[in-house]
Every structure is written in structure tokens, then in C-alpha cells.
Amino acid sequence: MPSRGDDHRSPARRRAAVRAALVLLLAEPAAAADLAPAPADLDARAIVEHSVDALRGRTTYLRATMQIESPRLPAPRTVTFRSWDDGPGRRSFIRILAPAKDAGTGYLKRHPTLWTWLPRVERVVRLPPSMMHQSWMGSDFTNDDLVRHSDAVDDYAHRLLGVDSAPADAPDRPAWVVESLPHDDAAVVWARIVAWIDVADAAPQRQEFYAEDGARVRTLRFGDVRTVQGRPVPHRWSAVPDGETGRATTVTVEEIRFDEVLAEDLFTPEHLRGRE
């Protein structure tokens, strides 16, 4: 069964290591130097809270298409789904609409438990907590991303690193750069998150996720910002994992509505077992 590598002295590996060191040497100071100091009276937590509002209301209804690209796939895999999220109740519901093979598959979260409905075998499976950080539907988003098990605001301590006057993804839209470190007792996988948040409207631009060993694991990018119910809502979310060339997942929001009153029976096992 799998175990550690042994060829760390090979020339190819050494060249890669030297290249990585060079990239780090050149990139790190440049990135840091680009940041202008932020006003001292700004509250990093408030900025994060604000940016979360762009994607999430008290309740959120969403219809979206997710496209998964991978060297494994001859053509990108497309998944269409609808989701309902009840923020204060810490409840979520997702129903897969397409492809036909997966249509009807459902996810129900009532904090802290996540169930999935597998229509072909007509079974509800309660997913173990460790699955929260696993891939959702084979994508580069995790179950946690989709059902918001952890809390982007309360599970972390936030620190404003500065202002990026010309972010790589949107050079004409300056962004706050906020570093979030998890609280000791928070059930999260990330050791560090660095977020770029639009100075003008607090819409999220980019989030970088780091592992325990300091390596970046994944980058989320947000684009196509449109105003919905007065909120600047990114309609395109892309996730690119590090270290896996050719992999990317893009979610395209087709419809999003905030703060509607959601039916109580939406978040029930009976509904999970049903079909839309």
C-alpha cells in the first residue's frame, strides 16, 4: 500500500525544487510589496462579514451549473443543481437536476449532520463528518463549501494585511487582503485563508486556501459580478486546485434569490427522498 517517495535526489526533482525556490524568492516580496497599508481603524472581521453577504443572505436560493474539467475526462462534466440555504437554521438542501444519471440525488444538511439521497438504490446515507472536507460530486468544491458547515466569519480570526491596488484578477478594482486563521476549536481543514475583497463593494474576488504545511492547496476566483437585490453577487465561481494540472471547477450561477421565506418541509428527510 502507498508510502513515501524515495527519489528526492533525482535531478528532475532537484530542478523542480530550485525552480520552486526561485518562484518563492521572486514572488513573495513582490506580492507583499504590492500591498498598501490599510487604514488602522478598519475591522477585518466586518469586511469578511460584508463579503460573505454577497453570496449568502438570511436564506439563499440558487440554481447553478457546475463544470468540472480534468485530464481524466475527455470532455468537461456538467452538473446542474438547485440549492436552498437557511442561514439562521444552519440548514441546507441541494437537488441535482442533471446529468440524467445523477438527477434526483439530494443533499440535506441539518447542522451538524449531512445526508445524501441516492435515487437509483433509493437509499439515504448519512455522511460521516470526515466527508465534509471531501470533494462534492467529484468537483474541486468540498461538501463543506456547498452546505456551509463551517462559518467563514465565526470560525476564524481575521487580520487585514493591506490593500492590493491592482489585484491580478481585476487590476482596476483594488481589494482588501484579509488573512483568516482558524480558531483552535474550529472544525475546519484549512490552516489559513487569504481573501481578496473588493474595496468598492465588498464582493469577494479571490480566496487562497493553505494547508497545515504552509502550501497553497486551492484558489477560488469570483467573477461576473451582477447586482441582485442590492448585493454585488459574483455569478461565476471557479476553483483551481494546486498541484493538479488541468483540473478546475467552475460554477455558473443561473438564478439566485435572497431572504425568501423557505418552506419548513424543505429541510426534511421526506423531502430528501422525494423528486422535484
Add this chain to the structure above:
Amino acid sequence: VTVSLLRLAWRNVTRQRRRAALTISATAFATFVVTLGGGVKDGTDAQVIEGNARLRSGHVALTGAGHRRDPTLAHTLVLDDALVRTVETTPGVRALAPRLAAPGLLSSAAHTAVVTLLGVDPAREARVSTLAARVRAGAFVPAAGGTVVVGQRLADALGVQAGDTVLAHAVAYTLEPAYERYRVSGVMRLPDPTLDATLAVLALADAQALLAREGRATEVAVLAAGAADAPAVAAALRTALAAAPGEPVEVRTWDEQSPELVRLLALNRAGGRLVHGIVLAVVGFGILDTLLISVVERRREFGVVLALGLRPGALFRLVVLESLCLGGLGVAVGLAAAVPAVAALGAWPVRFGGELARTMEVLGADALWVGRLEWRTVAGAAAAVGLVSAAAALYPARLGSRTPLGAGARRT
């Protein structure tokens, strides 16, 4: 001169029979402890290594390129007749077992567990691993498939037994959710508690269909005559596979495959050496003490022979030879007792319990004291005790050889 010195030394040794017997017993005891300890270590190590190979990846494992760095379905090898033929016809290969492994979930009506789904070819698997032999209730996966065999702890966690139905759930190679129902055909008892709580074995064809990896394997476990043959068989396989057409295949021996086991065995061995070192030191000081007394007792005698013209160097050699005579006898007696004891433990291993037994189980081996006679261990023990006997004699010999010439005359 040396022969007569040796004769003299022997006569001196036999002059004090009780003291000689005591020194010989101490030396024999040290030899016995070090030889038996080493023999049991050799036997237990061999058993742990073999148990690990038979529970996991065999003596030599073949994987697709990159699988070690990223052990996922992304790195598999093409499992075709050509590969099987190439491996089977490589000298030293006794048997091979192709496997397809992936993480997944296994659910009963009430519970879900995180598992490793392991697809195996039942007929080939039985010749390589002990999985099939470890089934305690029901039967191993039949050739036709459709069933799953789980560890006892996994069965307990799910609340299932042979005959029940479970649902396997994973992400296929195509990144689609994959799930299928299987009947539990058997429950196996695996020595490693983690494996026992997480391993779900199904037919290779079922795993390939579920995970959308038809005609592929994550690993081919190869069995050689023994762990010692692994490097030669691996080298032969590398040559044979490099010459064969197709995607690159990585070949690794059991120790390259399980470096943590190698480290653990080395650490354990170092601990054993420390204990043996302490035993040898204690015995060494015992010999030193006895020799010192015998030298001091013979001051008059030594003074006389030196006065008569015996060279101090010859006297020095005499004392060392006396010690070597005692040491040699002790080693002979010790080996005479230890070698049959090690051989007996090889034939009739002794089961033990406690914390150590659990450690052995985690390693995949049975908790047994097994002996194994290896000439290197036996020779090493004899040489170590011999060396200690000689070293312990140095100071008394020096003291004796420097006895003042008139030491005997000043008696009254």
C-alpha cells in the same frame, strides 16, 4: 612457545575449578541470552515482514507511474494478458495478485463507515495474501462477484453480518458519484485493527465497474519465495517490464513499500542491542573481577617465574589465554543451550499477550515468539562474548606481567 603457554593457561584454569566453573557459567549465560535474543529477534522480524507482505503489497509491488506520490485512481496500470504473462514468467515470481483500491463509504441501513474498497481476483489473491484465509464467518468473495467481505470491526461498526446487504459509495475515476449494493458474503478477522475497521474487499471486476476503471489495477502484488528474494525479483521484474511495450510500471520491494516498518524494525533492533550490550558489560566486569583475584593470588608465583626469566609479555599472554579458555568454554556451553532453544522456538513458537502483542497485531503479524537460526547472529554472539572475555583480561594481565621480581621473596 604459544602451545606450551596454552597448556600452562589450561592447567592454571583447572587449578581453581569452582572459580572456573563460575566464570564459565557467567559467560555461558551471556552467550545464551545474546544468541537466544538475537534468534528470536530474527524469527520475529522475519514473521513481521512476511505477515506485512502477505497482508499488504506482497514481497514486490507493481504500480502505475506516479501512484506512490498520488495514490489515487489517476495512476493505475493496464492489467492485460501481456502484463500478467510478463510478470508470471519472470524468474523468482511465485504468484501475483492484481488489485484496484479506492477510498469510499460503506453503509448499512443505520450506519456509514469510511472504508478502502479493494477489488481483488479471488483465485489469485488466495495464492498471495492471507485475506481469504482470514474469513471467519461466511465465505470470501466468489469469482462471480456481487459480494463484499469486510473486517470484523467494520462489520461491528456497520452492524452487519454475512448475508446482509450494504451499499458501497465512492467517486469514480470519471469524477461521478458511484454507488452499488453488495451482499456481505463473509467477515474476516484482520490482525491490524485499522485495516480490520476499514477494509472492504470485493471482486476486481465489480470494483473496476463501480470505479469506472475497467482493465486496470492500482497495484499488482507479487509473491517471491521469501522477503530475502525481493531485491532480485524486483530487479528481474524491472528489466522484464522495461522491455515490454505499454505504459511505465513502477516496481518496489516490500521495504521500499513500507519504510515505516523498516524504521520500526531497526529501532527495535537497536533497543535489543542496547540490552545485549548491558548484559555483556555486566558479564565482562564479572570476568574482570575473577581474573583480578586470580592474578593477585598468584603474585608470589608470578614474581618467581619473572625472576626465573619469563618475559612479562609471555605472562601477559598467559593471563589473556586463561581468560580466553574460560570464555571459549562459556561460549561453547552457551551455544549448546541457545542453539537448540532457538531451533525449538522455530518449530514451536510461543504465543504472548499484552501491549507488545497488540503492537505485533498492528504490524500484521501474529503475537508469537518465533526462533530463527541465522549463522550471522550465532557467530556475532560468540564473537561478542569472546571479545568481552579478551577485553576483560587486559587489565589483570597487565597487572600480572608487572609483578615486581621480588614479590615472592618478601613473604615472611
